[in-house]
Amino acid sequence: MSLVVTDTLEDERVEFTADGDVTLYVCGLTVSDDPHLGHARLWFHADVLHRWLEHEGYDVRHVENVTDVNEKITARVGERDEWTAERDVAETFSASTFSAMRGLNLLRAEVYPRVTEHVPEIVDLVATLVEKGYAYESNGSVYFDVTRFDDYGALSNQNVEELEAQGEPDERSEKRHPADFALWKAGGVSETAARDHAKHDHGDSVPSGETWDSPWSEGRPGWHVECSAMSTTHLGDTLDVHMGGRDLVFPHHENEIAQSEAATGETFARHWLHVGLLEMDGEKMSSSIGNFWTVPDALEELGVNVVRTFYAGAAYRSEQALTEEAIAEAEERWDRLSRTYDRAVEALDSVDARAKAEDDDLRAGVATAREEFAAAMNDDLNLREATAALLELTDAVNRHVDGVSEGGDAYDYRGLREAVEAFDDLAVGVLGLQFKAESDGEVGLADELVELVVDIREAEREAGNYERADELRDALGEVGVEIEDGPEGTTYRFA
RNA sequence: GCCAAGGUGGCAGAGUCUGGUCAGACGCAGCGGCCUGCAGAGCCGCCCAACGCCGGUUCAAAUCCGGCCCUUGGCUCCA
Numbered sequence: 001m002s003l004v005v006t007d008t009l010e011d012e013r014v015e016f017t018a019d020g021d022v023t024l025y026v027c028g029l030t031v032s033d034d035p036h037l038g039h040a041r042l043w044f045h046a047d048v049l050h051r052w053l054e055h056e057g058y059d060v061r062h063v064e065n066v067t068d069v070n071e072k073i074t075a076r077v078g079e080r081d082e083w084t085a086e087r088d089v090a091e092t093f094s095a096s097t098f099s100a101m102r103g104l105n106l107l108r109a110e111v112y113p114r115v116t117e118h119v120p121e122i123v124d125l126v127a128t129l130v131e132k133g134y135a136y137e138s139n140g141s142v143y144f145d146v147t148r149f150d151d152y153g154a155l156s157n158q159n160v161e162e163l164e165a166q167g168e169p170d171e172r173s174e175k176r177h178p179a180d181f182a183l184w185k186a187g188g189v190s191e192t193a194a195r196d197h198a199k200h201d202h203g204d205s206v207p208s209g210e211t212w213d214s215p216w217s218e219g220r221p222g223w224h225v226e227c228s229a230m231s232t233t234h235l236g237d238t239l240d241v242h243m244g245g246r247d248l249v250f251p252h253h254e255n256e257i258a259q260s261e262a263a264t265g266e267t268f269a270r271h272w273l274h275v276g277l278l279e280m281d282g283e284k285m286s287s288s289i290g291n292f293w294t295v296p297d298a299l300e301e302l303g304v305n306v307v308r309t310f311y312a313g314a315a316y317r318s319e320q321a322l323t324e325e326a327i328a329e330a331e332e333r334w335d336r337l338s339r340t341y342d343r344a345v346e347a348l349d350s351v352d353a354r355a356k357a358e359d360d361d362l363r364a365g366v367a368t369a370r371e372e373f374a375a376a377m378n379d380d381l382n383l384r385e386a387t388a389a390l391l392e393l394t395d396a397v398n399r400h401v402d403g404v405s406e407g408g409d410a411y412d413y414r415g416l417r418e419a420v421e422a423f424d425d426l427a428v429g430v431l432g433l434q435f436k437a438e439s440d441g442e443v444g445l446a447d448e449l450v451e452l453v454v455d456i457r458e459a460e461r462e463a464g465n466y467e468r469a470d471e472l473r474d475a476l477g478e479v480g481v482e483i484e485d486g487p488e489g490t491t492y493r494f495a
Numbered sequence: 496g497c498c499a500a501g502g503u504g505g506c507a508g509a510g511u512c513u514g515g516u517c518a519g520a521c522g523c524a525g526c527g528g529c530c531u532g533c534a535g536a537g538c539c540g541c542c543c544a545a546c547g548c549c550g551g552u553u554c555a556a557a558u559c560c561g562g563c564c565c566u567u568g569g570c571u572c573c574a
Binding site for chain 1: 523
């Protein structure tokens with residue numbers, strides 16, 4: 001079975017095609033602030049695509065840029081004492097971005113290129129475009145001439161004639177066509193821009209940011225050209241997949257196509273995948289609107305597994321609303337998966353590998369879950385359906401374990417092992433969830449103490465002192481230990 | 496105004512390309528049962544109910560065509 005994806009350029013579902021190696025470029029972050037859950041949504045879906053392609057036998061070369069040259073970054077210079085230059089601000093938020101990515105359990109990309117390290121490549125690309133007649137210099141700045149590129153607007157279905165002006169008012173007079181966009185801008189960040197984007201008062205010393213030498217002027221690279229230069233540098237002229245947020249379709253990605261294809265004459269990207277925006281209170285989550293949850297805060301409050309389960313609840317191409325209900329649902333789904341995984345591992349630990357009992361329901365459940373998971377993933381990465389396949393497997397596992405503890409047949413060692421392998425392969429390997437259960441049999445001090453309390457409570461229960469027993473259960477609950485009384489005694493787990 | 500993505504049961508979310516075989520699966524919320532000292536977890540069952548609106552094509556439309564309404568995004572920095 002092959003993977004079908006929704007391609008923005010083709011405007012429809014298309015079969016994913018690539019040879020054994022897949023080049024994946026993700027339009028990354030401008031490091032001017034802590035990343036929020038909207039950014040993380042793109043990362044998550046790129047990560048799951050990466051994981052699924054590897055699962056299906058592809059070698060994935062994943063590159064994600066870090067935009068560390070931007071007027072919003074410059075605008076924050078001086079906000080803290082240690083931020084004396086644009087690079088200081090960028091460094092702070094690059095660090096917080098990478099830390100957030102680790103916290104989200106994202107597979108590492110091969111390279112995280114930065115604009116500051118690719119200025120020569122950017123200048124070369126701009127020079128090529130000028131030589132080929134696709135760009136022109138004006139007052140030391142260089143603009144892309146959209147009228148020279150026939151397919152301009154194909155990605156976003158825009159008509160060049162109807163486009164409004166791109167860029168700041170002061171640069172419009174330098175352009176031949178209002179839709180032309182900057183490849184290189186002479187000089188530093190304008191005082192207006194630095195003041196507009198600032199979160200503090202600059203007073204008299206307004207930062208203008210770093211500038212670089214070029215054939216046209218001492219200046220700064222345009223935003224769109226960075227991605228073209230960096231993706232080509234690391235992944236070649238044609239990308240297999242280019243991913244980004246839906247809000248970047250126009251003008252950013254449209255401009256990338258124009259620059260790259262004008263320069264190389266090759267198709268820039270075979271597949272364009274756009275991730276829908278995360279909404280909060282009916283509008284998109286955005287730093288500039290202020291309705292955002294930072295990744296560190298969300299991880300602290302919900303944990304990586306709930307966050308990832310939440311994202312898996314909606315298709316990448318759709319919008320997704322972040323609501324209390326949606327989070328509660330994700331918590332329930334995750335708890336259910338993780339409890340069942342723990343039960344399966346525990347049962348597995350308690351049986352002899354030579355155990356011969358067979359539970360056809362369990363074994364069929366594993367096979368079905370694997371088939372349905374794969375079918376869902378190949379159907380345009382339908383993660384909710386894929387998760388549903390795993391949740392159906394939890395039913396089969398629970399039925400089996402319940403059946404045994406209620407006096408039925410013995411455990412089906414092989415069936416349980418296959419179930420745990422399926423969870424490890426799919427939930428852990430593809431969805432990037434992390435189960436806590438370890439079957440190493442080690443007992444730590446915490447376990448011994450909890451068992452001590454559980455024993456005391458058990459004695460109270462036997463003596464009929466339920467009030468006292470409930471107090472102990474509540475007390476354990478407060479320190480994060482869940483107690484469950486079952487047919488075969490009391491079990492506990494660290495929540 | 497122009498461009499794009501959507502509008503399906505209480506919520507969430509498939510199906511729309513390839514008209515009929517599914518308005519399906521999973522989950523949340525709700526209801527009942529088993530189990531239980533209670534709770535939780537787990538299992539089983541229920542949930543009469545929904546295809547934004549108006550036309551058209553067709554033996555047949557959630558699915559195709561036309562018009563309209565609404566939501567979100569883009570057209571300025573934006574994942």
